[in-house]
Amino acid sequence: MSGTGAGRRVLLQGNEAIVEGALAAGCRLFAGYPITPASEISELMSLRLPAVAGTFIQMEDEIASIGAVIGASLAGVKSLTATSGPGFSLMQENLGFACMAEVPCVIVNVMRGGASTGLPTSPAQGDVMQARWGTHGDHPIIVLAVSSVADSFEITVHAFNLAEKYRVPVIILSDEVVAHTRETFVLPGPDQVEVVDRMRPSVPPQWYKPYADNSRGVPAMAAMGDGYRHHVTGLIHDESGFPTQRGDEINALVRRQFRKITNGFFEIQMTRSFMMEGAQVAVIAYGSVARSAKRAVRMAREQGIDAGLLQLVTLFPFPRKDVDQVLRQCKAVIVPEMNMGQISREVKRVNRRCRIITYNRVDGQLITPEEIFEELGG
Amino acid sequence: MERIEQLRHTYLRHDKKFPHVWCPGCGNGIVLGSLIRAIDRLGLTQDEIVLASGIGCAGRMSVYADFNTLHATHGRALTFATGIKLARPELTLIAVMGDGDATGIGGNHFIHAARRNLNMTAIIINNQIYGMTGGQYSPTTPYGAHAATAVFGNLEHAFSIAELAVTAGASFVARGTVYHVPELDRLLEKGIAKNGFSVIEILSNCHTQFGRRNQMGDPVTMMRWLKEHAVPAVKAGDLAPESIEGKFTIGVLVDREKPDYLKEYERVRAEARQKAAEAKP
Numbered sequence: 001m002s003g004t005g006a007g008r009r010v011l012l013q014g015n016e017a018i019v020e021g022a023l024a025a026g027c028r029l030f031a032g033y034p035i036t037p038a039s040e041i042s043e044l045m046s047l048r049l050p051a052v053a054g055t056f057i058q059m060e061d062e063i064a065s066i067g068a069v070i071g072a073s074l075a076g077v078k079s080l081t082a083t084s085g086p087g088f089s090l091m092q093e094n095l096g097f098a099c100m101a102e103v104p105c106v107i108v109n110v111m112r113g114g115a116s117t118g119l120p121t122s123p124a125q126g127d128v129m130q131a132r133w134g135t136h137g138d139h140p141i142i143v144l145a146v147s148s149v150a151d152s153f154e155i156t157v158h159a160f161n162l163a164e165k166y167r168v169p170v171i172i173l174s175d176e177v178v179a180h181t182r183e184t185f186v187l188p189g190p191d192q193v194e195v196v197d198r199m200r201p202s203v204p205p206q207w208y209k210p211y212a213d214n215s216r217g218v219p220a221m222a223a224m225g226d227g228y229r230h231h232v233t234g235l236i237h238d239e240s241g242f243p244t245q246r247g248d249e250i251n252a253l254v255r256r257q258f259r260k261i262t263n264g265f266f267e268i269q270m271t272r273s274f275m276m277e278g279a280q281v282a283v284i285a286y287g288s289v290a291r292s293a294k295r296a297v298r299m300a301r302e303q304g305i306d307a308g309l310l311q312l313v314t315l316f317p318f319p320r321k322d323v324d325q326v327l328r329q330c331k332a333v334i335v336p337e338m339n340m341g342q343i344s345r346e347v348k349r350v351n352r353r354c355r356i357i358t359y360n361r362v363d364g365q366l367i368t369p370e371e372i373f374e375e376l377g378g
Numbered sequence: 379m380e381r382i383e384q385l386r387h388t389y390l391r392h393d394k395k396f397p398h399v400w401c402p403g404c405g406n407g408i409v410l411g412s413l414i415r416a417i418d419r420l421g422l423t424q425d426e427i428v429l430a431s432g433i434g435c436a437g438r439m440s441v442y443a444d445f446n447t448l449h450a451t452h453g454r455a456l457t458f459a460t461g462i463k464l465a466r467p468e469l470t471l472i473a474v475m476g477d478g479d480a481t482g483i484g485g486n487h488f489i490h491a492a493r494r495n496l497n498m499t500a501i502i503i504n505n506q507i508y509g510m511t512g513g514q515y516s517p518t519t520p521y522g523a524h525a526a527t528a529v530f531g532n533l534e535h536a537f538s539i540a541e542l543a544v545t546a547g548a549s550f551v552a553r554g555t556v557y558h559v560p561e562l563d564r565l566l567e568k569g570i571a572k573n574g575f576s577v578i579e580i581l582s583n584c585h586t587q588f589g590r591r592n593q594m595g596d597p598v599t600m601m602r603w604l605k606e607h608a609v610p611a612v613k614a615g616d617l618a619p620e621s622i623e624g625k626f627t628i629g630v631l632v633d634r635e636k637p638d639y640l641k642e643y644e645r646v647r648a649e650a651r652q653k654a655a656e657a658k659p
Contacts, residue, residue: 029465050650055464055643060490064457065486067450071430071461073470074448079461097451218615224446228423231441233449242395243449361464 006189014152014178015040017185018049021156022080024193025107028054031068033061033087033365036120037176038110041082058156062087066094066107073098074232075200076223077102078160082108085118085127088134095169096135097234099179102219102257104120104198106156110174113338113364114375118232123176125287129344130170132316138187138254139262141216142170142268143316145286146178149187161196162268167218169355173315175338177288177366201228210241211253212330217260261317270313271322275301279308281376282330284347287310289336289367296372307376320350334359334375335365389414389424389443399438403597405556405582409503410439412559415474427470428462430455430608432479433511435584436503439474453484456497456500458490463496467640471498472570478508478516481537485517493545494573496639499569499576500548502539513587524591539579541597544632549574551632553611555581557604558628574636581608581626 011022015339022030030045032038046056055072059065069216072079083091088109098105112142113119118126127134131143142162146152152174159170181306201208201220210230211219219239222228224230235243236250244250249311261268272290275284275297283293290311299308310326312319327350335344336359344358400406415426424445432441433452440447446469450458455473465469480488480502491500507525508514514534515525518539522531539551550572552563562580569576583589583600594600609622611629 029461033462047650050643050647051654053647057464059457059460060486063454064460064490067457068461069446069455071458071463072465073461074458074460077465093451094454094457094562116633167471223466224428224448224462225425225469229424229444229446231447231449233441234451266398270404279545 006192007186007299009101011182011184012149012183013040013180014108014146014149015042015180017149018082018156018172018174019044020187021153022160022205023048023052024108024153024159024190024195025078025160025190026195026197027078027080027160028052028060029069029072029077030054031057031079032067032081032083033059033065035084035087037083037112037179038108038135039087040179041108042207045080058072062090063094066091066098066105066153069105070094070098070103073103074224076226076250078104080106080108080165082110084110085114087114088127088130090365092134093128096137096139097139098169099135099257100234100236101232102167102221104167104266105169106159106163106172107169108172108174108355110176110179112176113362119178119364123288123338123366124362124364125173125175125289125342127173127336128315128339128364131173138258140168141316142166142168142261142314143173144270144313145173145291145315146310147287149181149183152178153185153187155283157193157195158270159357161164162192163216164196164198167221168261173287175287197202203231208322209239211237212239213252215255217256217263227296233359241333243272265317266321268314269316269321271319272313273312274309274311276310276326276329278306280306280330281332281334282310282326282345283334283336283372283376284310284312285336286315286343289338291368292334292369293372294378295369296376298377299369299373300378303378305377313345323347327351330354332357334372336361336372336375338362383484385414385418389417392443395442398442400435401586403583403585404435404436405505405580406439406503408556408582409501409562409582410442410558412562412566414443415563419434419563419567420571422424424467427472428459428472429472429616430459430462432476432484434479434508435474436474436476437479443639452656453479453482454487455479456484456487456513459498460491460496461500464640470570472501472634473498474503476499476509477502477504477506477518477539481517481539481542489542489546492543492577495547495549495575496545496635497575502577503582504539504579505538505582505588506536506587507584509587511632513591514600523588525588526591530579533605540577540631543579547636548632549636550630550636552577553579553626553628553631555583555604555608555628556583557601558608561628568630572633573638595600
């Protein structure tokens with residue numbers, strides 16, 4: 001690292017940039033379990049956290065890792081874990097707890113290929129639907145995808161801010177290409193990073209209702225040990241946090257948990273348009289594929305093809321408003337993915353006003369600009 | 379009588395939490411009583427206590443006591459407790475689990491928590507059965523005993539939870555029963571006060587699911603069984619092995635000093651700070 005002043009130019013890999021983003025966002029606890037290709041996040045956290053009075057711990061498995069992360073957040077400390085597919089599968093149980101008890105936390109999944117042990121060191125995007133629906137039951141969740149090293153910093157900060165603001169777990173999906181590529185970018189100084197903290201109760205403890213509704217649908221959150229003794233459970237609960245079987249209370253809780261995300265949809269929906277002006281054919285892509293797509297769009301424009309790109313940063317809640325505009329504008333949309341077609345189905349659900357072409361690659365290789373260029377009619 | 383009522387008023391939650399889910403005669407209420415008396419004697423405030431529990435009959439304890447309470451997922455209470463303790467070391471962490479909770483689904487977390495030695499207390503109520511789900515055999519159901527999923531007798535062999543905790547490296551390990559209540563109060567008090575990972579295994583009666591299937595009688599009869607089969611750990615060494623065959627030891631099994639994880643981590647923080655300061659130009 002070199003340079004001085006507020007921002008400085010640094011050379012980092014994606015996994016390292018996630019660590020920088022987490023620290024800048026105020027993350028002070030990391031619990032994890034070794035797994036390729038996410039281990040660099042653990043390793044760097046074990047070095048950096050103790051120096052800023054934070055805590056690193058290596059747990060006995062991924063179930064325990066996310067358990068410790070949820071515990072720390074309940075005690076008021078922003079926390080992170082990072083894993084890959086097999087570990088992410090193990091986390092699904094406690095991820096549901098974080099959704100139900102509305103515990104802010106961030107989970108990074110550096111995706112690998114295939115089911116089971118799969119392809120540990122090859123790029124893939126097969127965990128998109130798992131990130132949305134991996135834990136059982138109806139639940140609110142936010143899923144973001146990173147496409148570059150700079151993104152890995154910026155989106156990690158966003159992830160923490162959204163987790164804190166909406167009291168939800170936020171999943172960051174990265175992939176082998178982003179995680180292990182080294183790139184330079186300007187690392188903002190501490191004053192240049194906007195950090196959001198959860199709303200704390202302003203009422204005296206005896207008035208505090210940990211799950212009381214309000215205009216935003218996001219209750220104020222007291223930390224354990226702050227004198228606001230209350231109960232936290234994975235059971236369906238009433239507004240004071242205790243288990244309930246009453247239909248009206250069940251309904252109120254589940255619907256509020258969905259409403260808080262719906263209310264914030266336009267803030268949570270993050271996309272990036274590239275050369276969409278006058279585009280007749282567009283690529284909708286996310287993660288490292290969006291970078292190949294960007295290059296492909298440039299190549300197509302040079303050939304006189306009216307191509308554009310909509311990069312999805314938020315995958316869930318699905319950015320249907322921005323996708324809808326693209327589908328209305330274009331004659332055809334290509335959805336390239338390093339899976340058998342997970343986001344393309346979501347795109348098709350928005351509307352079928354134009355031709356939607358899926359392009360899949362599942363051989364452990366990244367999708368090249370040339371492949372997308374060819375699909376664009378190049 | 380007056381004193382007991384005062385404790386109950388202070389430490390139990392009143393509105394909407396009762397009647398509790400436990401069967402009449404269940405040992406869980408005796409454990410809750412002992413726990414409250416131990417906490418009261420230690421002079422800890424309700425705000426500084428976190429009571430975490432898992433899933434099952436024992437897991438419901440966190441609903442009834444007026445502390446910072448957490449009803450975690452099945453077997454995972456210790457993992458959540460670990461995160462809370464790391465985030466707020468000044469809090470007193472107590473995890474209440476059942477035998478299936480702590481040594482079945484949560485067995486891995488249990489042995490690693492004992493090995494890691496964070497300053498917290500694990501209370502494991504061992505009733506030798508999965509009670510809430512209807513009496514299926516657990517990791518502590520004796521060989522040959524009957525259960526809803528062992529109609530022809532249990533083919534597996536039981537864990538000795540306290541001995542497992544000793545081997546895994548816990549700083550303090552004790553075993554008590556819901557019959558030996560004054561001693562249980564003292565064991566819980568010692569365990570909570572101990573600086574390090576403490577385990578208190580409490581043998582309890584599940585007459586509804588275990589006793590009924592194994593012709594062990596009503597709660598009083600099952601407690602009498604606990605009384606007759608308990609051997610004080612301090613005496614066990616002097617007794618002839620055949621005289622304690624089929625019995626279990628109660629009392630403190632291990633009380634040893636090990637470095638506390640968080641104290642050790644302070645050293646890591648100091649070294650990391652120094653390294654970071656040196657790295658700056």
